[in-house]
Amino acid sequence: MTAEVAIAVSYAAALVVAAFVLELLSAHTHRRSLRFRTAGFTYDDRHDHWVCPEGEQLWPHELDRERRLVRYRARPHVCNACDLKHRCTDSDEGREIVRPLDPWPHSEAGRFHRVIALTLVVLSAFIVAVEFTRNHAALDVAALVGLLTLDVLAGSLLLRDLRLRPANFPEPAPWHGAGFRVPSRR
Amino acid sequence: MAAATRRDFLISKAWIQAVVLVVLCGFFVLGLLAYRTYMAHPPVPTRVVDPSGATLFTSDDVSHGQRVFLNNGLMEYGSAFGHGAYLGPDYTADYLRRAANIVRGIYGAPQSDAAARRTIRDFRTNRYDSSTHVLRFTRAQATAFRRLVPYYSGFFSDPTTEHGLKPDAITDRDALHDLTAFFAWTAWAAAADRPGHDYSYTNNWPPEPRVDNRPTANVVVWSVLSLITLLGGIGILFAAFGRWGSRLGWHGREQATLSFRAPGDVALTPAQRATSWFFFVMAALFLIQTFVGAAAQHYRADIADFFGFDLAQVFPYNLMRTWHVQLAIFWVATSFVAAGIFLAPMIARREPKHQDKLAFALLGALAVVVFGMLIGSYLGVHGVLQNAASNWFGLQGFEYLDLARIWQILLSIGLVVWVVMLWRVLRTRLATEHPGNMPWLFFLAACAIPAFYAVGLLARTGDNFTTTEFWRFWVVHLWVEDFLELFTTVMVAYMFVLLGVVRERIALTVVFLDIVLYSVGGVIGTMHHVYFSGEPAEHMALGAFFSAAEVIPLTFLTVEAWSFLQLGVQQESRSSVPFPHRWAVMFLVSVGFWNFLGAGIFGFLINLPIVSYYEIGTALTANHGHAAMMGVYGMLALGLAMFCLRYLIPAERWPERWAKICFWSTNLGLAWMCFATLLPLGLLQLYQSVDKGYFEARELKFLTNHTNALLEWLRLPGDVVFITGGAVPALYIAWLGIRYTVDRVTLDEPDDILFTVVREPEGVPRAGADEAAAARLV
Numbered sequence: 001m002t003a004e005v006a007i008a009v010s011y012a013a014a015l016v017v018a019a020f021v022l023e024l025l026s027a028h029t030h031r032r033s034l035r036f037r038t039a040g041f042t043y044d045d046r047h048d049h050w051v052c053p054e055g056e057q058l059w060p061h062e063l064d065r066e067r068r069l070v071r072y073r074a075r076p077h078v079c080n081a082c083d084l085k086h087r088c089t090d091s092d093e094g095r096e097i098v099r100p101l102d103p104w105p106h107s108e109a110g111r112f113h114r115v116i117a118l119t120l121v122v123l124s125a126f127i128v129a130v131e132f133t134r135n136h137a138a139l140d141v142a143a144l145v146g147l148l149t150l151d152v153l154a155g156s157l158l159l160r161d162l163r164l165r166p167a168n169f170p171e172p173a174p175w176h177g178a179g180f181r182v183p184s185r186r
Numbered sequence: 187m188a189a190a191t192r193r194d195f196l197i198s199k200a201w202i203q204a205v206v207l208v209v210l211c212g213f214f215v216l217g218l219l220a221y222r223t224y225m226a227h228p229p230v231p232t233r234v235v236d237p238s239g240a241t242l243f244t245s246d247d248v249s250h251g252q253r254v255f256l257n258n259g260l261m262e263y264g265s266a267f268g269h270g271a272y273l274g275p276d277y278t279a280d281y282l283r284r285a286a287n288i289v290r291g292i293y294g295a296p297q298s299d300a301a302a303r304r305t306i307r308d309f310r311t312n313r314y315d316s317s318t319h320v321l322r323f324t325r326a327q328a329t330a331f332r333r334l335v336p337y338y339s340g341f342f343s344d345p346t347t348e349h350g351l352k353p354d355a356i357t358d359r360d361a362l363h364d365l366t367a368f369f370a371w372t373a374w375a376a377a378a379d380r381p382g383h384d385y386s387y388t389n390n391w392p393p394e395p396r397v398d399n400r401p402t403a404n405v406v407v408w409s410v411l412s413l414i415t416l417l418g419g420i421g422i423l424f425a426a427f428g429r430w431g432s433r434l435g436w437h438g439r440e441q442a443t444l445s446f447r448a449p450g451d452v453a454l455t456p457a458q459r460a461t462s463w464f465f466f467v468m469a470a471l472f473l474i475q476t477f478v479g480a481a482a483q484h485y486r487a488d489i490a491d492f493f494g495f496d497l498a499q500v501f502p503y504n505l506m507r508t509w510h511v512q513l514a515i516f517w518v519a520t521s522f523v524a525a526g527i528f529l530a531p532m533i534a535r536r537e538p539k540h541q542d543k544l545a546f547a548l549l550g551a552l553a554v555v556v557f558g559m560l561i562g563s564y565l566g567v568h569g570v571l572q573n574a575a576s577n578w579f580g581l582q583g584f585e586y587l588d589l590a591r592i593w594q595i596l597l598s599i600g601l602v603v604w605v606v607m608l609w610r611v612l613r614t615r616l617a618t619e620h621p622g623n624m625p626w627l628f629f630l631a632a633c634a635i636p637a638f639y640a641v642g643l644l645a646r647t648g649d650n651f652t653t654t655e656f657w658r659f660w661v662v663h664l665w666v667e668d669f670l671e672l673f674t675t676v677m678v679a680y681m682f683v684l685l686g687v688v689r690e691r692i693a694l695t696v697v698f699l700d701i702v703l704y705s706v707g708g709v710i711g712t713m714h715h716v717y718f719s720g721e722p723a724e725h726m727a728l729g730a731f732f733s734a735a736e737v738i739p740l741t742f743l744t745v746e747a748w749s750f751l752q753l754g755v756q757q758e759s760r761s762s763v764p765f766p767h768r769w770a771v772m773f774l775v776s777v778g779f780w781n782f783l784g785a786g787i788f789g790f791l792i793n794l795p796i797v798s799y800y801e802i803g804t805a806l807t808a809n810h811g812h813a814a815m816m817g818v819y820g821m822l823a824l825g826l827a828m829f830c831l832r833y834l835i836p837a838e839r840w841p842e843r844w845a846k847i848c849f850w851s852t853n854l855g856l857a858w859m860c861f862a863t864l865l866p867l868g869l870l871q872l873y874q875s876v877d878k879g880y881f882e883a884r885e886l887k888f889l890t891n892h893t894n895a896l897l898e899w900l901r902l903p904g905d906v907v908f909i910t911g912g913a914v915p916a917l918y919i920a921w922l923g924i925r926y927t928v929d930r931v932t933l934d935e936p937d938d939i940l941f942t943v944v945r946e947p948e949g950v951p952r953a954g955a956d957e958a959a960a961a962r963l964v
Binding site: 004007011015018025026029108109112113115116119120123126127130 | 768772775776778779782850853854857858861862866870893896900903
């Protein structure tokens, strides 16, 4: 194998690894981000409810199809009597918690990180393609084909659930903010 | 009356004490290091003589040569002490290598050990007499200098453009002699032992076996110690955060149910409307910056031929590079200034009269400075303006502070005027607030921007190069990495408060935590830029140690900020009007990502002294520079512009699709740029530097070899996406902002400018005024 192909293949492989490290890290930061709102609460996935730090249970209350969220709510009279209410919620209807229906990458931020990871894989394949045009020795081609297979596998893995998940970001409709629009268009 | 209604500090006073303590300690140490810089920089001898006493060059020659180097924009072509641009050679290393080869040739055959030892002795022995201020070169060193004057004269007066410089760049014989004298002085300081030590003034940088320049004990030990500090610090911090993190108090609260005011419903003040022109200027500068960046990059891919055109005749590499780095600062700063003007009335709920006239005056002044800078740089690089004229109206030439002194002073004054403008708006609000609360933080952070930019005025082109580098990095590091970062954090936190994403107490905690953590390492960490620019070893020790410590909060805070910045995207409440800032908050998400990757990972990659020793002035620095400057500040500037333009452009004209294209193209283009070219190129160059030598890694022959040229071409798809999909749509959106600026004008803003808290039973959104109006319209 020529030195150039060896270096190119190593770097291209490193890019695939980097893509998956990025995937792990960004999913981690996203979980942390979700915890901004739910810290102190624990989720019981066997019975599908949350338990608040004071022991009150929050049960499913609504399915928000537009944003693809489940909303859980505690009993209002318990929350309104709670000493910690001022640190917990403004609402008099009981504390609410939401949980996204879809697994990662279900949000716009998730899609951003996923696409960056995909870009690294695409770049990896691009490097392999460039090397294909420059080197034709049997060993070189074998290494390049091997890496291309890796790229295709990694790419399809990353792409699969990206295509299934919506961004869950409400699109602004054209009439939003039309309240003060001057009727005649300029 | 104001005193009676003054709002108390929202969080614990311990935060203020911590900030004051950390900042005072940091600047006390930095003050000591400034004093040490003046005491221990390499001296410029009044005369350098050969053994017979004949003068080779004087201190005036060195000083003049340095001005020639700077005023002709050569620091934007090559570098000295490793600092500058990366196409040309590092002239310290270059002179040292050529002089060492000549000296060794004089002393004997290429294989002779005795000749090698004698060469080393010649260069390492410090023959500077501190009482007479005379430096005595050996006969061989003097011969080397006399032979290198014609060499450098030939290089800089080359009638072709094969080096990427303009033809006949410098032809004046005195200027060429003095330029060589400046290189000779830096090379002397790089090899001669510092009095009382067995390493040179530059901590033995550059690596050069011919003069026995190898990493000092300090370089190795402080690299190891700072690495251990980093690992230990991260462990302790994560343990502490696991133990006490929940007490920081921003966790677990329910997001209030909000109804966002639709952009078309938010009335704007006259000055806010004026900012649409700022954003247009910003986007135009951004587009120009990407074009000149592409031209500068093309020199690396194909130096002699720009698609059939000899570009260096008109736009030589150094002109492209100086425009590129200066415009980077200008367009980002324009966005920050505009966002400050835009946010201030939202914070104060009012705007005094004539603020818009001040805003336009400021924009006019900014335009004068920018065009003055662009024209001056051209005249400086082309040698139309010389010496003092170039210094004042052409090009000062310090990388990042290239602009002429007159523009530098005007820009500092302009930033002060901007602070005064903010004061006019915020005055009454500030009177009712504790000085630790958000409005004050916003104002104080804004004050720091002109204050630390003005520090750059202390660097004067004729002064000792070590001291000018010291002050330059106060601007490049302290201003950019600390105080812009601070202003950024305050502004983003305030945006989140205004949008109801977080509450004021939480935002305040985040800001204070940010100041404490960044300042602990960031202030003294400034010294990580000057490991090898003639500073004594303590600068390196403290710089390495504290900038490694800076990475501790970076790993923690950037992960935290990475999560924090994602908060805006999680629009889970049932607002009748959808959250209007999809792409503004997405830009903030990308800021979080690039902050971690570009500033954190790529920055630390080159931070350890031992890495920096071989790496300084190579593509890995450019990799960090692009990922951090464009990734963090560029994306932020675009995000702020999107936020403000969303209100400036009437809702029905808002180009959601173009905003989306702009977001994806800038991010993907930047990722491609870093991973396709800058990172692998930097790694190859680092390998070459350690393996073959620093001189070899900076040679044009290496930079333009087949592999590197291929790597440079690899980035083309990313650059095309970045420019056509990122910079062009940004300009189009900004153009919509000036073409269709909303007409509703007010001087008083309501309390809940951007949203109202909904308290309806079951949270079902009632038909808002805008929905009713929409129904009427439909």
